Amino acid sequence: MDSLALGELQARTFQGLLGATDPVSGLIADRWPSPSACSIGAQGFAFTVWAIAAARGWMSRGEAAGLTLKGLRTLSQAPQGASAAGISGHRGWFYHFLNRQTGLRAGTCELSTIDTALMLAGALAAARALDGDGPDEVELRRLTGALYDAVDWAWATTPSGRIALGWTPEAGFIPYEWRGYNEAMILYVLALGADYGPMSPSAWTSWTEDYRRAWTTWPVPHLAFGPMFGHQYSHLWIDFRGIQDAFMRELKLDYFENSRRAVVTQQAYAAANPGGWGGYSADFWGLTACDGPGDFRQLQGLRLRRFRSYAARGAHDFDDGTLAPTAMAASLPFSPEIVLPSLERLIDAHGQAIYGPQGLQDAFNPTLTRPTPPAFGAVQPGTGWVSHDMLGIDQGPILAMIENHRTGLVWRWMRDEPVIRRGLLKAGFTGGWLA
Numbered sequence: 001m002d003s004l005a006l007g008e009l010q011a012r013t014f015q016g017l018l019g020a021t022d023p024v025s026g027l028i029a030d031r032w033p034s035p036s037a038c039s040i041g042a043q044g045f046a047f048t049v050w051a052i053a054a055a056r057g058w059m060s061r062g063e064a065a066g067l068t069l070k071g072l073r074t075l076s077q078a079p080q081g082a083s084a085a086g087i088s089g090h091r092g093w094f095y096h097f098l099n100r101q102t103g104l105r106a107g108t109c110e111l112s113t114i115d116t117a118l119m120l121a122g123a124l125a126a127a128r129a130l131d132g133d134g135p136d137e138v139e140l141r142r143l144t145g146a147l148y149d150a151v152d153w154a155w156a157t158t159p160s161g162r163i164a165l166g167w168t169p170e171a172g173f174i175p176y177e178w179r180g181y182n183e184a185m186i187l188y189v190l191a192l193g194a195d196y197g198p199m200s201p202s203a204w205t206s207w208t209e210d211y212r213r214a215w216t217t218w219p220v221p222h223l224a225f226g227p228m229f230g231h232q233y234s235h236l237w238i239d240f241r242g243i244q245d246a247f248m249r250e251l252k253l254d255y256f257e258n259s260r261r262a263v264v265t266q267q268a269y270a271a272a273n274p275g276g277w278g279g280y281s282a283d284f285w286g287l288t289a290c291d292g293p294g295d296f297r298q299l300q301g302l303r304l305r306r307f308r309s310y311a312a313r314g315a316h317d318f319d320d321g322t323l324a325p326t327a328m329a330a331s332l333p334f335s336p337e338i339v340l341p342s343l344e345r346l347i348d349a350h351g352q353a354i355y356g357p358q359g360l361q362d363a364f365n366p367t368l369t370r371p372t373p374p375a376f377g378a379v380q381p382g383t384g385w386v387s388h389d390m391l392g393i394d395q396g397p398i399l400a401m402i403e404n405h406r407t408g409l410v411w412r413w414m415r416d417e418p419v420i421r422r423g424l425l426k427a428g429f430t431g432g433w434l435a
Contacts, residue, residue: 001344006402007056009329009359013399014058016358016390017049026070027100031291031362031389037097037106041115043071044122045396048236048410051129052403065136068126072143075119078103084169092151094119096166110166110174113156117187118393120148121237124420128413148419153191153199161199161206163187180207181214181223185234185255193423204427208247219268222253222261226314228288228327229397231259235333236400238420239411242432249430256334263335266327267342269315276303277321278384279366283345286327287313290363290394291387292320293372300367307368309376321367322385325360326394330401353380362387362394 020032028046030039047068054064078088078098088103089095095105096112123144130137156164162177163184178184188207191199216224225231234240240255248254270285289312298305307320325346332339347355354361368385377387403409414420415433424434 001340001347003406005344005347006332006406010052010056010399010402011058012355012357013359013395014049014053014056017046017392017395017399018053018059019358020390020392021046021067022100024070025074025101025103026067026072027074027098027103028071028392029100030097030393031391034389036100038100038103039097039115039392040094040112041096041118042392042396043075044115044118044120045236045392045400047071047119047122047126048400049396051126051413052400052409055129055409056403061130061132062134062136064126065130065132065134065140068123068130069136069140069143072123072140072147074103076143076147082169084108089116090167090169091155092116092147093156093167108168108170110168112166113163114165114178114184114187116151117184117190118233120144120151120190121186123147124417125237125410125413128417148190148194149196151194153194153197157199157203161203163191163199163203178207179210181211182225182230183233186237189234189238189420189423189427191423192426193419193421198422198426201426201428204245208245211247218265220261220264221251222258222265224265224316225262226287226317227312228262228266228286228314228324228331229393231262231334232330232397232401235259236330236397236404237410237414238424239408239415239433243424243429243434244431245428254432259331260334263331263338265315266331267338275319275321277319277367278369279321279323283342284323284349284366285342286323286325287315287317287319288324288327288394289313290322290324290326291376291389291391292322292363293365293368293385294376296373298368298372305367307365307372320365322363322365324363324394325354326362326398329360330394330397332402332405336405350383353383353386358390359395360390360398362389362391 020029027038030036050064053059054061094116096109097106127141127144158177165174165176214223270280271282273280292308364386366384380386
């Protein structure tokens with residue numbers, strides 16, 4: 001797949017993301033075309049995408065700054081507090097899902113620490129990119145700083161020194177905490193890099209204490225996390241090439257190489273295909289959190305197969321034969337020699353069913369070749385079940401990680417971000433560009 005084709009994939013994905021964004025509030029939908037609330041995590045990806053779009057010429061710099069500012073104003077002006085309704089968050093943290101028009105809590109969702117971190121990381125990237133003296137760019141930088149400074153890191157810190165997954169006014173803190181290894185590296189880096197009330201450097205040690213449990217040697221030694229998004233999200237904003245914390249120094253690895261090995265693992269798993277799913281091969285792979293055909297069982301031959309709707313899928317984790325293009329495309333920087341030919345063959349084989357004017361569909365399942373009970377998608381001849389929706393938390397990483405592969409643009413912006421540098425240094429990272 002050449003640079004022209006990659007650029008076309010980015011441009012189509014941008015059109016989908018732009019069309020899913022409310023032009024007044026600046027908030028992006030969790031999914032589309034199905035009606036949905038805003039996902040605060042997807043909002044962070046959108047903030048980054050608008051800055052990339054300005055650099056690529058898909059929108060003017062003024063349009064990118066204006067749309068970013070609309071979203072930041074909505075989040076900044078929406079009230080916060082401990083009430084169950086009529087607010088957008090509490091103590092600087094935001095609810096997972098917000099009404100797209102008002103920015104207020106949608107339903108009874110949880111206040112999400114990781115999704116708040118994704119939003120902040122995206123806003124910080126936009127603030128680095130849109131660094132001019134015009135009034136919109138000045139204000140968006142001010143609002144970004146204010147949103148970041150408002151987060152009460154200590155409030156969400158558990159007695160173990162780790163960060164809680166979330167909180168609701170109805171039940172209090174969710175009884176789980178972020179502990180390695182998964183997508184929450186970016187959360188800890190932001191918490192450690194704060195000017196006001198930062199976490200203790202020991203938080204990173206607490207975060208990494210469970211790493212040994214995640215260590216695997218198949219097919220190559222690496223920290224394992226089944227769904228591919230756990231190896232992608234933090235890398236969207238942080239260039240982990242050549243920088244190491246204490247754990248990685250001991251192993252003479254870095255987190256970028258670890259993610260490359262995760263790609264190798266995904267490909268090897270699909271080639272081995274222990275579940276006997278249709279369509280899996282060294283060319284067709286990619287398991288992550290994504291939409292699925294529905295929650296049901298179906299008899300196929302002599303096997304009763306279990307399927308799910310939206311779920312986290314991974315190598316040697318839950319697998320129901322559902323492949324997600326974002327698992328492949330957003331892994332491009334890690335292993336282009338694997339991803340580029342696989343992506344090209346994916347589009348050649350299934351493009352008519354899964355690749356359209358707004359980019360790649362969220363997921364497809366080659367095993368399901370006859371109609372499924374729920375209406376979560378449709379069976380397409382020659383491809384199998386194809387999802388109905390696109391998801392912001394999958395489309396954003398596709399576009400941004402392709403950009404990091406092509407130009408390293410987002411990485412360059414964030415190398416100059418003091419929050420990221422402080423956070424990494426407090427976590428004990430050394431070497432590479434940090435030196």
